[in-house]
Amino acid sequence: MPWYQYSVTPSGYRQPIVAVRLLHGNRQVQLVAVVDSGADASLLNIEYADLLGLDRNDATQSKARVASGEEVTVYRWPDGLLELQFETNRFAFEGSFIEFPPTADGDNLMGRRDFFSQFIVQFWDAKFLMNIDLSPDHPLGDASTQI
Amino acid sequence: MSDSGFVRESGTMNPQEPVIEDHLAEELEGHKGRWVAVYQDQIVAVGDSAVEVKEEATRKHITDPLVFRVPTHANRIAFL
Numbered sequence: 001m002p003w004y005q006y007s008v009t010p011s012g013y014r015q016p017i018v019a020v021r022l023l024h025g026n027r028q029v030q031l032v033a034v035v036d037s038g039a040d041a042s043l044l045n046i047e048y049a050d051l052l053g054l055d056r057n058d059a060t061q062s063k064a065r066v067a068s069g070e071e072v073t074v075y076r077w078p079d080g081l082l083e084l085q086f087e088t089n090r091f092a093f094e095g096s097f098i099e100f101p102p103t104a105d106g107d108n109l110m111g112r113r114d115f116f117s118q119f120i121v122q123f124w125d126a127k128f129l130m131n132i133d134l135s136p137d138h139p140l141g142d143a144s145t146q147i
Numbered sequence: 148m149s150d151s152g153f154v155r156e157s158g159t160m161n162p163q164e165p166v167i168e169d170h171l172a173e174e175l176e177g178h179k180g181r182w183v184a185v186y187q188d189q190i191v192a193v194g195d196s197a198v199e200v201k202e203e204a205t206r207k208h209i210t211d212p213l214v215f216r217v218p219t220h221a222n223r224i225a226f227l
Contacts, residue, residue, distance in 0.1 A: 007167035010175045010217055019166045019213060029201065030213045032166055045216060047182070047197035105180065105218050129162055 006128035007032075016123060016130045018110065021085040022093065024052040031108055035121060035130060039111030042084070042095025046075055049097045052082075064098070066106075073099045084114060089134070091118050166213075179219045184212035 006014035016035045021028055022044065029051050031044070049056070059075035066072055075097040082093040094114040100106060110116075118138070122131040167175070171188050184192035184204040192203035197214050204212045 003162040005162045005165040007165040008169050008172040009167070010172055010179055017166050029197070030211060032213060032215045045197070047216070048214075051197045051201055051214070105216060107218060108215070 003124075003129045003131045006130070014128045015107075018086060018132070020110065020115075022048055022052065023083040023085060023090070024054060024081065027052045033108035033110045035115065035123075035132075036109040036111060037116065037121065037123070039109040041113040042093065042111040042115060043106075043109040044095065044097050045106075045108060046073075046097040046099040049075065049077070054081075059097075066101075070101045072101055075099070084110075086115070086119070086132070089118060089138075175217045178217045180217065182214065182216050184209070184214050186212040 004016070004018065007017040008014055009017075017032050018035055019030055019032055021030050029048055031048060033042070033044070046056070049059075054077060056075060059077050062074045062076075063071050064074050076095075079094055080092060083090050084093045085091075091114060095109075095111060098106070115121075118135055120131075120133040120135060122133075124130065168188055171185065171190070174190055175183065178190070178193055182194050182197050182200045183190050184200040186204065186209045191207055191209050191212055192200040194200040194203060197216075201212070201214055204210075204214075
């Protein structure tokens with residue numbers, strides 16, 4: 001897979017953003033997310049779950065506190081219910097959804113548990129570029145990088 | 148490696164265009180905090196929820212837009 005240019009956000013700085021597809025049954029939505037090697041798990045806005053027809057009452061709910069001090073609700077549905085697709089590669093979504101408070105917002109994040117387990121990701125911040133390659137474990141991965 | 152591209156082992160690698168092109172980022176500036184649907188680098192719907200903008204895009208016969216909330220980054224989420 002090729003190198004990808006970082007995107008300029010409305011706030012003016014460049015971030016490693018990808019377009020991914022979130023799927024649930026026959027429903028799907030395309031969204032943008034920051035590729036974040038510091039995120040243990042992927043994190044998406046709860047409104048995508050609403051859009052795909054998921055019932056919040058079916059999710060495991062927990063509380064988290066954000067930097068502003070506000071408490072937010074985190075929703076997680078059982079593994080296997082949702083999938084992500086990056087380009088032609090589809091895999092299980094193993095992250096959570098967050099209900100952002102009115103006074104704060106955040107980016108969708110692609111984290112280590114699902115996105116980074118599928119791909120080898122390289123960041124080249126000096127050039128605002130990232131390289132996303134299939135994992136050597138993937139049938140179409142680069143065999144020369146097999147360990 | 149040359150200045151004109153990125154060379155790895157053989158051949159030249161031309162980076163893909165960014166997901167959000169610069170001109171689109173400028174247009175999004177006016178919609179901070181709102182949800183948008185984007186198709187072919189154009190904003191096709193603006194609203195207050197993901198459901199609202201997806202439905203508006205569908206009414207315009209655009210069935211597969213990018214849907215996202217334009218971040219304000221005024222008070223960015225960060226876990227403690």
